[in-house]
Every structure is written in C-alpha cells, then in structure tokens.
Amino acid sequence: GAGVSQSPRYKVAKRGQDVALRCDPISGHVSLFWYQQALGQGPEFLTYFQNEAQLDKSGLPSDRFFAERPEGSVSTLKIQRTQQEDSAVYLCASSLRQGHTEAFFGQGTRLTVV
C-alpha cells in the first residue's frame, strides 16, 4: 500500500496477557518510529530503528516493552504481561531516511487492557 499500515486497529487484552502490534512502513523508508499516545495527550516517543538496527529505545516505559525490525521493513512492538496503564494508541511512523523531517504515520493500534 501507499501508506504506513498498522494491525490490528483495535486490541483488547486481559491484564497479564502478551500482545504484538504490527507496523508495515512505506516501502523503502529507512527510519521507523513507535510512539505511544495516551487519551487526550500528544504522542510520546518509544523507540527508533534505522533499517534493522534499533538505535534508540530510550522511550520504552519498562522492560515489558520490546520492539524489533529484523529485516529492516516490518516492525513489531511487543508488550508482555500487559497492565492497565499500557492502554493507549500505539502509532508507527516511517521516514525516508534519518534526518528527513517528514514522518508518515499509520492510523495506530488502540490497545485497551481490561
């Protein structure tokens, strides 16, 4: 597709369950970002990949959060043992290259932990 695609669009998880969120960036985009957007707030940075290398994971809130991009295209954000405070919209964005200022965002995955 032409844009950044995320799946699933909505996910309801029971507390303690593991979840995996998928991001398909725009083809050829080197840089990939994950952001977390709590209700009524702006997105907050989680992690950054350049190709398959995870160059920055400073925004991951705990060691229950893990992201990968093994072949430098599709990325997965995994959250283990989900907790209620993990409920948020998880946004993926890609850009053509590092330093390129236009990032294209997917529609996000809304995670609700019950």
Added chain:
Amino acid sequence: GDSVTQMEGPVTLSEEAFLTINCTYTATGYPSLFWYVQYPGEGLQLLLKATKADDKGSNKGFEATYRKETTSFHLEKGSVQVSDSAVYFCALIPTNDYKLSFGAGTTVTVRA
C-alpha cells in the same frame, strides 16, 4: 529537554471564522517545527513545517511562522470550514535529533 506547549482546547468556531492556535517551544539551538493534524478516524498527517527562523510553512490555507525571538509557531487560518474540524498537534524535532516531541493537541470543531 526540548518541548512544546500549545493552547488548550477545545475550540469551537463558526464556518468562515478566523482560527489561531498558539504554540510555544523550549529548545536549545534551532529545532524544526511542525503542525500535525488528526482528522476523525484517521492517522496523524503533517500539515506544515518550518526548519529555520522566519520560515513560513503553509498548506490548505493554514500558515505558521517560525519566530525565534518569541519561540513561537502559532497556527492560523483566515476562514475555516467544517472539514477543518480535527485535533491539531504542534511538534518539534530538536537540533541534531530525530525524535518528534508533541504538544497535547488542540481539538477544533467548526460549526456550519
């Protein structure tokens, strides 16, 4: 760290009214500044950007000017339409960085 503060909403306007959403930033050096828009049911879209002082970004009738002296990047539109109803986010990328820092967002509703 570098951050942005934007006007709290919600903002409700009538069609053809003038819209201003204030945004100020705190940063060292010369960050790049952005406005993103999120229409109902859609993802974040880049509306406009400015990468250096006195630059004016413009798109879809919206404008914002990078003001170094007042550390501001206010968004303006002279005549809004119902289709402009959305959440607007001011954001920056610090100098020599790649991470976007967003404001909390301003919800704008335009009534016919």
